[in-house]
Amino acid sequence: xxxxxxxxxxxxSVPQRQSVAAIFILVVKSAVLIAxxxxxxxxxxxxxxxxxxxxxxxxxVIITFAVISILFAVIxxxxxxxxxxxxxxxxxxxxxRKKTLSIPIKSIQAVHVEQNIWQQLFRVSKxxxxxxxxxxxxxxxxxxxxLKAEQLKQVLLLHADTKFLGGTTIEADEIYKLSIADLFxxxxxxxxxxxxxxxxxxxxxxxxxxxxxFNFDGWGYMERYxxxxxxxxxxxxxxxxxxxxxxxxxxxxxxxxxxxxxFSLHNSNQKWKISFGLFNRTQKIxxxxxxQLYGWHANWLRRKLNFWLLDVKTVGQQxxxxxxxxxxxxxSMVAATSLVNAYQQTPVFNIEAAETIEPDYWRRKTLTxxxxxxxxxxxxxxxxxxxxxxxxxxxxxxxxxxxxxWFKNFRWQYNQEGLxxxxxxxxxxxxxxxxxxxxxxxxHQSPYQxxxxxxxxxxxxxxxxxxxxYIKLATAQRLVNSVLYWVESRNETWM
Amino acid sequence: MNFxxxxxxxxxxPLVELINFNSLEKDYLRVQRLTFFITFSIVxxxxxxxxxxxxxxxxxxIIMLFVTGFLLVALLVWFGDTLSFKYSGYALRxxxxxxxxxxxxxxxxxxxxxxxxxxxxxxxxxxxxxKLASVSIFTAGLAQADFTIRGITDGxxxxxxxxxxxxxxxxxxxx
Numbered sequence: 001x002x003x004x005x006x007x008x009x010x011x012x013s014v015p016q017r018q019s020v021a022a023i024f025i026l027v028v029k030s031a032v033l034i035a036x037x038x039x040x041x042x043x044x045x046x047x048x049x050x051x052x053x054x055x056x057x058x059x060x061v062i063i064t065f066a067v068i069s070i071l072f073a074v075i076x077x078x079x080x081x082x083x084x085x086x087x088x089x090x091x092x093x094x095x096x097r098k099k100t101l102s103i104p105i106k107s108i109q110a111v112h113v114e115q116n117i118w119q120q121l122f123r124v125s126k127x128x129x130x131x132x133x134x135x136x137x138x139x140x141x142x143x144x145x146x147l148k149a150e151q152l153k154q155v156l157l158l159h160a161d162t163k164f165l166g167g168t169t170i171e172a173d174e175i176y177k178l179s180i181a182d183l184f185x186x187x188x189x190x191x192x193x194x195x196x197x198x199x200x201x202x203x204x205x206x207x208x209x210x211x212x213x214f215n216f217d218g219w220g221y222m223e224r225y226x227x228x229x230x231x232x233x234x235x236x237x238x239x240x241x242x243x244x245x246x247x248x249x250x251x252x253x254x255x256x257x258x259x260x261x262x263f264s265l266h267n268s269n270q271k272w273k274i275s276f277g278l279f280n281r282t283q284k285i286x287x288x289x290x291x292q293l294y295g296w297h298a299n300w301l302r303r304k305l306n307f308w309l310l311d312v313k314t315v316g317q318q319x320x321x322x323x324x325x326x327x328x329x330x331x332s333m334v335a336a337t338s339l340v341n342a343y344q345q346t347p348v349f350n351i352e353a354a355e356t357i358e359p360d361y362w363r364r365k366t367l368t369x370x371x372x373x374x375x376x377x378x379x380x381x382x383x384x385x386x387x388x389x390x391x392x393x394x395x396x397x398x399x400x401x402x403x404x405x406w407f408k409n410f411r412w413q414y415n416q417e418g419l420x421x422x423x424x425x426x427x428x429x430x431x432x433x434x435x436x437x438x439x440x441x442x443x444h445q446s447p448y449q450x451x452x453x454x455x456x457x458x459x460x461x462x463x464x465x466x467x468x469x470y471i472k473l474a475t476a477q478r479l480v481n482s483v484l485y486w487v488e489s490r491n492e493t494w495m
Numbered sequence: 496m497n498f499x500x501x502x503x504x505x506x507x508x509p510l511v512e513l514i515n516f517n518s519l520e521k522d523y524l525r526v527q528r529l530t531f532f533i534t535f536s537i538v539x540x541x542x543x544x545x546x547x548x549x550x551x552x553x554x555x556x557i558i559m560l561f562v563t564g565f566l567l568v569a570l571l572v573w574f575g576d577t578l579s580f581k582y583s584g585y586a587l588r589x590x591x592x593x594x595x596x597x598x599x600x601x602x603x604x605x606x607x608x609x610x611x612x613x614x615x616x617x618x619x620x621x622x623x624x625x626k627l628a629s630v631s632i633f634t635a636g637l638a639q640a641d642f643t644i645r646g647i648t649d650g651x652x653x654x655x656x657x658x659x660x661x662x663x664x665x666x667x668x669x670x
Binding site for chain 1: 508509510511512590591599600601602603604605606607608609610634635636641
């Protein structure tokens with residue numbers, strides 16, 4: 001770190017306000033916050049009251065909005081003070097409800113100095129601090145003079161516990177971001193069927209609401225319109241299908257933009273810091289040791305686009321019963337494999353060289369679930385179709401095909417550190433498990449498996465479990481014995 | 496970037512398949528029989544009541560269906576209980592607890608002692624009559640018990656609990 005200390009270091013022991021520019025920054029911030037919380041109210045006032053003209057209504061809304069935002073900002077500016085006292089960073093806030101936050105500098109793990117467009121314009125910086133692990137206690141100072149911000153960072157880092165900082169690598173954070181193009185890619189490859197179902201359910205409600213609000217009969221209109229289209233069935237249905245497709249894609253796009261806008265992942269020594277979202281910024285800190293299971297997957301289309309969703313299952317120290325999982329969009333396989341060392345040292349396996357499961361898997365699966373469903377379906381259909389119900393045999397073929405394909409695609413491999421699985425029918429899923437995370441090991445055997453000396457293994461962690469189906473009993477026993485030996489002899493903690 | 500997969504063979508690797516599992520108390524089968532009779536009597540009475548109340552159900556083939564279904568399920572549970580009782584067993588090693596159970600799909604569950612959060616002993620009214628108890632093992636991440644060893648005398652249950660707790664702390668101390 002070759003940051004030269006400015007000639008006259010600022011005195012941080014005196015309680016001080018932020019830079020005056022903070023007022024503007026805060027106005028913007030409050031405006032966004034108010035808009036976020038009040039927009040339903042605004043929409044309702046628009047739709048309901050007819051007393052004023054359109055222009056006056058707009059003016060009223062904008063003025064109220066502006067006045068409230070400015071008021072909030074000024075109050076926040078005036079009553080915000082920060083200083084350093086007795087190795088604590090102290091932040092006082094609040095007008096009616098005073099709040100004093102005292103953060104031991106020792107517990108600070110990282111200091112980030114950032115600037116958005118507004119902050120650059122006013123030559124101020126935002127300073128955020130990562131605390132000792134919990135997610136909600138993130139501290140932020142919105143706008144202080146750029147020079148002062150750097151000085152504050154120096155002062156804080158000087159006293160911070162170096163064991164967290166890992167030397168001076170703070171600024172060498174590996175950063176992973178999603179661009180607008182990535183978001184479009186993600187949107188286009190989303191599950192549009194799901195989007196369509198959601199949209200359909202919502203639109204039924206909305207049509208009803210519109211009818212009530214505007215005295216406009218949406219259904220009636222659609223029925224009349226559809227009536228006129230009779231005789232043009234092909235045209236009409238094509239139009240409807242294209243319309244629905246466009247709407248579904250637009251809907252997915254909006255959903256993904258709202259959720260993942262400005263996504264960033266900072267990978268430092270001990271943890272990931274993730275933030276994303278358009279309206280609701282979500283900020284998460286995931287300490288590496290809390291990750292229990294690590295995996296990534298893609299549906300068929302996304303696999304072709306090389307776009308993967310990282311799926312990380314964690315469990316926390318305080319919330320030991322509360323499992324969480326995070327889905328993180330990744331723009332390439334390389335991203336998934338490069339982040340792996342947050343979880344394990346072993347690189348991701350080469351599936352060509354890996355092991356398969358026994359073919360009994362697909363035969364048994366087809367015979368048990370496939371045949372049962374086919375027969376039941378056949379019995380029901382005989383009632384209507386008589387002997388034509390034999391067409392149901394195709395269902396059986398479908399089961400046979402999908403089970404076979406799944407079996408064909410499945411790969412697994414293990415070493416002293418952990419297990420890696422690769423599976424999927426059309427899409428693909430990678431699952432990684434590190435032995436030290438294991439809470440329980442299960443060996444399952446059905447009567448068939450007992451006769452043919454096969455077994456299914458299930459490894460359970462605090463964040464979820466992983467199943468390795470239909471392997472040879474001898475292999476299963478060797479694996480189980482080794483895994484228990486590794487887990488029990490190493491005395492590694494699972495968190 | 497190669498995934499290395501060297502065969503690891505520790506010469507004296509403790510083998511799970513050679514463990515002698517402690518079987519459950521004979522009385523536990525009696526407890527299960529009793530529970531079986533109670534449950535199926537209640538189900539039988541309820542089914543009878545339903546047929547008596549709804550006249551539409553009083554056709555011979557529906558009654559036949561009910562009776563065959565009832566007997567089939569009862570038979571299945573009866574033999575299931577017996578087979579499961581024969582197979583079930585537990586073992587406590589220095590570093591882990593094992594429990595096996597099931598009759599159709601047989602399972603062996605293994606939990607390393609260092610992963611156990613807590614252990615509990617409990618017993619139901621019928622179990623108490625026969626001085627039996629169950630031991631539940633809890634690890635992190637699961638709301639319910641990882642597994643419950645049923646059908647051991649309450650003395651053994653408490654010993655097991657003590658033993659597990661002791662070994663858990665013993666392992667911690669030596670770590």
